[in-house]
Amino acid sequence: xxxxxxxxxxxxxxxxxPLVSVAAALLVAGxxxxxxGENPLEAxxxxxxxxxGSAEGIGFTLYYATNFIFTGLAVAVAFHAGLFNIxxxxxxxxxxxxxxxxxxxxxALPGFLAVPxxxxxxxxxxxxxxxxxxxxxxxxxxxxxxxxIMLNFVAATLIVYLLREIIGKPGSMQPxxxxxxxxxxxxxxxxxxxxxxxxxxxxxxxxxxxxxLMALFAVWLLIWRTRLGYAIRTVxxxxxxxAYAGISPAAVTMIAMAISGALAGGLAVNEALGVQHRLVLDxxxxxxxxxxxxxxxxxxxxxxxxxxxxxxGVLYQGGAELSFDKPAITRDMxxxxxxxxxxxxxxxxxxxxxxxxTVLRIGRGAA
Amino acid sequence: MRPAPAIALxxxxxxxxxxxxxxxxxxxxxxxxIHGIVGENGAGKSTLMSILYGFYEADAGEIRIAGAPRRIxxxxxxxxxxxxxxxQHFMLVETLSVVENVVLGAEGGAFxxxxxxxxxxxxxxxxxxxxxxxxxDAIVGELSVGLQQRVEILKALYRGAEILILDExxxxxxxxxxxxxxxxxxALKAQGKTVILITxxxxxxxxxxxxxxxxxxxxxxxxxxxxxxxxxxxxxAMVGRRVLLRVEKGPHERxxxxxxxxxxxxxxxxxxxxxxxxxxxxxxxxxxxIAGVAGNGQSELLEVLAGLIQPSRGVIRxxxxxxxxxxxxxxxxRERGLMHIPEDRQRSGLVTAFSAAENAILxxxxxxxxxxxxxxxxxxxxxxAREAFAAYDVRPPDPALKxxxxxxxxxxxxxxxxxxxxxxxxxxxxxxxxxxxxGAIEFIHRRLVALRDQGVAILLVSVELxxxxxxxxRIIALCGGRITGERAAxxxxxxxxxxxxxxxxxxxx
Numbered sequence: 001x002x003x004x005x006x007x008x009x010x011x012x013x014x015x016x017x018p019l020v021s022v023a024a025a026l027l028v029a030g031x032x033x034x035x036x037g038e039n040p041l042e043a044x045x046x047x048x049x050x051x052x053g054s055a056e057g058i059g060f061t062l063y064y065a066t067n068f069i070f071t072g073l074a075v076a077v078a079f080h081a082g083l084f085n086i087x088x089x090x091x092x093x094x095x096x097x098x099x100x101x102x103x104x105x106x107x108a109l110p111g112f113l114a115v116p117x118x119x120x121x122x123x124x125x126x127x128x129x130x131x132x133x134x135x136x137x138x139x140x141x142x143x144x145x146x147x148x149i150m151l152n153f154v155a156a157t158l159i160v161y162l163l164r165e166i167i168g169k170p171g172s173m174q175p176x177x178x179x180x181x182x183x184x185x186x187x188x189x190x191x192x193x194x195x196x197x198x199x200x201x202x203x204x205x206x207x208x209x210x211x212x213l214m215a216l217f218a219v220w221l222l223i224w225r226t227r228l229g230y231a232i233r234t235v236x237x238x239x240x241x242x243a244y245a246g247i248s249p250a251a252v253t254m255i256a257m258a259i260s261g262a263l264a265g266g267l268a269v270n271e272a273l274g275v276q277h278r279l280v281l282d283x284x285x286x287x288x289x290x291x292x293x294x295x296x297x298x299x300x301x302x303x304x305x306x307x308x309x310x311x312x313g314v315l316y317q318g319g320a321e322l323s324f325d326k327p328a329i330t331r332d333m334x335x336x337x338x339x340x341x342x343x344x345x346x347x348x349x350x351x352x353x354x355x356x357x358t359v360l361r362i363g364r365g366a367a
Numbered sequence: 368m369r370p371a372p373a374i375a376l377x378x379x380x381x382x383x384x385x386x387x388x389x390x391x392x393x394x395x396x397x398x399x400x401i402h403g404i405v406g407e408n409g410a411g412k413s414t415l416m417s418i419l420y421g422f423y424e425a426d427a428g429e430i431r432i433a434g435a436p437r438r439i440x441x442x443x444x445x446x447x448x449x450x451x452x453x454x455q456h457f458m459l460v461e462t463l464s465v466v467e468n469v470v471l472g473a474e475g476g477a478f479x480x481x482x483x484x485x486x487x488x489x490x491x492x493x494x495x496x497x498x499x500x501x502x503x504d505a506i507v508g509e510l511s512v513g514l515q516q517r518v519e520i521l522k523a524l525y526r527g528a529e530i531l532i533l534d535e536x537x538x539x540x541x542x543x544x545x546x547x548x549x550x551x552x553x554a555l556k557a558q559g560k561t562v563i564l565i566t567x568x569x570x571x572x573x574x575x576x577x578x579x580x581x582x583x584x585x586x587x588x589x590x591x592x593x594x595x596x597x598x599x600x601x602x603x604a605m606v607g608r609r610v611l612l613r614v615e616k617g618p619h620e621r622x623x624x625x626x627x628x629x630x631x632x633x634x635x636x637x638x639x640x641x642x643x644x645x646x647x648x649x650x651x652x653x654x655x656x657i658a659g660v661a662g663n664g665q666s667e668l669l670e671v672l673a674g675l676i677q678p679s680r681g682v683i684r685x686x687x688x689x690x691x692x693x694x695x696x697x698x699x700x701r702e703r704g705l706m707h708i709p710e711d712r713q714r715s716g717l718v719t720a721f722s723a724a725e726n727a728i729l730x731x732x733x734x735x736x737x738x739x740x741x742x743x744x745x746x747x748x749x750x751x752a753r754e755a756f757a758a759y760d761v762r763p764p765d766p767a768l769k770x771x772x773x774x775x776x777x778x779x780x781x782x783x784x785x786x787x788x789x790x791x792x793x794x795x796x797x798x799x800x801x802x803x804x805x806g807a808i809e810f811i812h813r814r815l816v817a818l819r820d821q822g823v824a825i826l827l828v829s830v831e832l833x834x835x836x837x838x839x840x841r842i843i844a845l846c847g848g849r850i851t852g853e854r855a856a857x858x859x860x861x862x863x864x865x866x867x868x869x870x871x872x873x874x875x876x
Contacts, residue, residue: 226741230725230732237720243675244707244715245730246698 008357018297018304018345020352022311025344029337036328043322043329050321051314057321059189059203063270065313066205069212070266071291072298072305073219074126077263078144079300080223081256082236087133087148088264088288090155091126095265096272097159098125100167100177100279103184114184118273119211122265129155130261131254138250144257152288163281175281186274206274208266213306215266220302222259232256264288293342308345312338371434373398373530373561374419379428381414383772386763388414389425390585396530396578398433401552401562403572403593406582407605407804409762409774412565415582416532420452421445432530451523455535457515461508465518466490468507469525486525493524497554513544520551530561537571538802549575567605567804569598581605606806614812614837617820621840622651624687625824626672626705626793631681633667633848641667642848645681649793649824654815656827656839656856658864664848665828666710669797672826673707674700686792701730706786710797710828716782717770724752724766727785759784760810776807783811793824800834812838832861846870 008017030040051061071088078085085091102121106114133147162168163175170178186207190200223229234242235252242249271283294312298304319334374396381389389411396402406412418425421439430437432448439445445452459468466486474482490503501517510518516536523531533552537545552562552575564576572579573593581589581604589604603609626649633642642664649655657665670676672683674695683690685703693699697707709715717726728737728748737751738744752766759780761773770778779799786794796815800808815838819825829835835842842859844852844867852867 221742225743225745227732227738227743228741230728230743233721234718234729234732238714238718240715241718241729244673244697244709245732246696246701247732 008353008360012356012360014304016356017353018307020356021345021348022341024348024352025337025341028340028344032333032336032340033329036333038326038328043326046325047318047322048314049318050325051318054201056201056203057317059200059205060317060320061310061313062209063203063205063275063313064316065309066209066212066270066274067267067287068290068294068309068312069216069306070263070270071288072294072309073215073266073291073302074130074260074264074288075291075295076298076300076302076305077219077223077232078130078256078260079295080229080236081232081252082239083134083137083253083256083260084145085130085133085148085257085260085264086145086289086292087130087151087261088267088291089284089286090148090152090288091129091261091264092267092284092288093152093155093159094129095122095124095126095261096268096279096283097162097167098122098128099265099268099272100180103180103273104167104177106184107181109181109183111183111185114181115186115273118180118184119269122268122273123262124265126261126263126265126268127258128261130257130264134254134257137257138253159279159281163279167279169278177279179278180273184273185277186269188274204275206270208270208274211269212266215263216302216306219263219305223302228255264291290338293338296342297345311341315341370398371431372396373400373433374563375431375434376415376419377429377431379415379418379425379430381418381423381425387585389418392428392582392585392587394580394587394590396561396563398561399556399559400577401556401564401575403564403566403576403579404582405565405567405569405572405579405601405605407567407774407776407806409584409777410582410605410804411585412582413534414585416452416534416563416565419445420450420532446526446528449527449529450532451520451526451528451530452532453516453519453523453534453536455538457519459507459515459518462506464504464506465501465510465521466503468518469503469522471522473526489525490521493521496558497524497551499551511544513540513547516540516544516548517551528560530563531555532563532565534565535567535802536564537566537568545571569601569805572601573598583607602805605804614816616816616838619653619819619840621653622822624648624650625685626826627684628672629682629684631668631671631683632679633664633671633676634679635667640679640848642671642678645848645850647843647850649826651792651824652819652822653840654819654825654827654838656829656835656842657845658832658835658842659845659868661830663845663868665845666797667848668845669707669710669795669826669828673697673705673709673795697730698733704790704792705795706789706791706793707795708782708786708797708799710801712775712778712782717778719769719771719778721770722767723756723761723770723773723781724749726770726781727752727755727766729785731785731789755784755788756781758788774804775802776804779803779811780807783814787814787818791818791823793826794818795826795828797828798830799827800829800831832864836861836864844868 033040033043051057074088075085099118099122103118106117129151133144133151136142136147137144160175167177169176189205190202192207193200223233231247231252234245234247235249239249267284267287272279276283290312294305294308297308315334315338319331322329323331372395376392376394379389379392392415404412417423421441421444424440430439437448439448460471466483469490470482470486487503494500499517499521501514507515507518536548540548555562566572576593579591579593580587581601583605628645628647631642631645632640635641645668659665671678674697677695685705713719718729737748749766756764761777761780799811815825827835827838836859839856842854842856842864843850844864846868847870851870
């Protein structure tokens with residue numbers, strides 16, 4: 001038997017509960033910092049200053065957030081269809097492969113054609129890699145959690161093979177492709193904003209950030225404002241009612257997975273098209289898995305995903321600066337903080353809902 | 368001096384946002400009595416009992432148990448105060464045995480052995496005291512619904528309940544099982560236990576209770592001794608106006624056949640035949656009722672006609688045309704005017720996590736009226752719901768409210784409005800009034816009869832034989848997936864139908 005659901009006003013549900021969760025997580029993380037003999041307040045200040053205290057820091061923070069938006073949205077869309085897609089890594093990898101092949105096969109195109117083709121290639125690659133588990137789930141009943149994670153390994157092996165044998169840079173020992181043609185790259189933000197009189201330091205932040213913001217809006221539109229989104233949510237909430245309504249849960253499963261995979265492909269766009277300008281091994285660097293945490297924290301809503309992505313962007317960038325200044329606090333510590341955050345925001349949030357409900361009731365009673 | 372009442376509630380109030388679920392409710396239940404609480408769905412009965420059992424805390428008011436004021440903030444507090452509750456949906460672990468379920472939550476230590484042994488002795492004693500025969504080692508999932516309910520009652524008694532609350536206990540029982548339950552309740556009363564019975568079936572109130580309290584729109588409107596009241600008086604108190612307990616229905620004009628099934632058979636996932644060679648014709652302007660004990664193929668008949676499962680043999684004709692496999696799909700059938708009110712609204716007919724407005728378009732989400740192109744228009748969906756809810760008296764008429772928060776009767780009205788408003792040619796109706804209060808039953812019955820008078824062909828499946836007999840023009844009996852007989856409504860009687868339902872095949876068939 002599950003606990004009685006706690007009803008909270010909407011503002012508390014959306015803003016107060018996550019805030020309290022984050023605060024509690026920071027408190028626990030602070031205790032860990034104390035445990036290794038450092039001052040948590042100083043560490044927090046360093047972290048925030050590193051992430052948000054300079055134009056360069058903000059640039060890096062937003063660059064990380066871009067990755068998390070894409071992978072978080074990927075998980076969120078599948079979530080609405082009742083699917084747990086934990087294959088963001090593999091989908092982004094295949095998206096990168098498809099994008100690299102598109103870029104290298106069409107070397108002479110101007111940017112306004114090459115970039116959209118590259119992005120579509122990434123979306124198609126990611127969609128394909130997620131469609132396979134979607135199809136297996138819909139037609140064969142193989143659980144997506146199992147198949148998506150297995151396909152992560154397949155994708156990881158596939159990219160090694162391709163970079164070594166097929167699309168790798170001739171004569172190079174590095175597992176990477178040749179540089180993409182000059183047209184097929186995304187403009188770095190500091191170059192993009194220079195004509196408008198902004199002089200920004202060079203950071204990896206590039207125009208993929210705008211693509212991520214568009215993706216946030218597009219996913220909101222898809223889930224809450226389209227007939228397909230209605231079908232996705234129906235299948236996710238009650239597959240029997242979906243069948244009754246003439247919605248095919250099998251079809252929706254495959255479509256939702258493909259959309260999810262296409263969104264994961266955004267990671268390849270930001271990393272390869274926006275930063276590296278070539279495809280390198282392991283460019284996914286765990287962003288796909290962090291996307292799960294981002295989607296959980298954001299409660300599957302694009303606004304929440306955006307905020308959670310920003311938070312993880314701050315943690316990544318601030319954490320890097322922090323470990324630079326305080327060698328005792330390694331990057332692993334940042335991973336711990338991230339883990340604590342997920343724990344509090346995802347798993348333990350029911351705990352706070354109950355307390356908050358009581359506090360609000362007492363507050364109202366006294367008023 | 369008279370002994371203190373087992374339960375005395377004074378001035379209980381509880382609000383959920385803008386909705387006052389309980390308003391200044393007072394209730395006194397004498398020790399050792401059976402006290403009925405009736406009221407329409409949404410009248411606040413369940414909220415009141417949830418407050419008494421500690422699921423919610425009242426905003427205001429006092430609870431006294433056996434004369435002493437008590438704060439009940441959780442079910443654990445309620446159990447400690449000697450209150451036990453049997454929910455409408457059982458809280459049992461189906462894979463565990465009876466005795467394991469009974470000790471669940473009261474294991475008495477880290478190791479099961481001692482607790483189980485103690486429970487076994489206690490169970491034997493309880494079984495003896497109340498005539499509750501049950502095998503302690505039977506697996507709960509293999510027991511009948513009636514016996515599972517006994518396990519729930521035993522669980523409460525094992526925890527020392529002196530006061531037992533039963534929430535709609537007969538909703539899932541056959542008439543014979545209900546009679547057994549009432550015998551048990553009388554035995555409990557004889558032993559000095561106090562029983563609170565929540566129901567909207569007035570027959571049960573009259574049969575088993577000593578006193579009855581009536582709730583309407585969150586308030587207590589009357590407390591009377593059962594001997595001094597009558598079903599019409601109670602119904603009037605519940606609804607606030609006079610209600611018809613009978614269905615008013617004129618003679619029908621039967622038109623052309625619209626839906627025909629010829630030699631229809633179905634198999635379930637395990638290959639068992641659930642429908643066997645069913646021949647059925649539905650004409651315009653008639654209600655055909657299916658009489659049958661639950662699980663004899665009625666559900667499959669509805670599902671196969673609605674396109675939710677595919678027949679293993681046979682053909683279906685709609686409007687004279689044989690339906691191809693591709694046409695036997697819920698969406699295609701809706702386009703052709705075959706609408707379906709499913710048996711289980713919460714599992715199939717609604718997405719309870721959605722807003723009421725969103726559920727009012729379920730199955731019609733592709734209707735161009737609700738948006739343009741791939742987009743849906745929330746404003747138009749809400750306007751549509753507002754209109755439909757006003758026409759069908761859905762309460763509260765709030766399209767943005769989550770569907771789970773509506774009472775059963777109002778959820779059913781949402782489904783009904785959705786399926787009827789588009790002018791169906793054929794309407795498949797499963798359990799239209801299950802878990803629905805009297806006021807809403809009357810409303811639903813009138814709508815169905817009005818549709819039939821407009822020329823709609825209606826197939827009605829209901830576990831309530833009374834309902835089938837009251838509404839139908841023709842009654843078809845199903846047993847083991849086979850049609851065992853057919854009667855015109857005026858010739859049907861309960862005994863005769865009972866025989867057909869039991870599989871005593873008709874010579875004429």
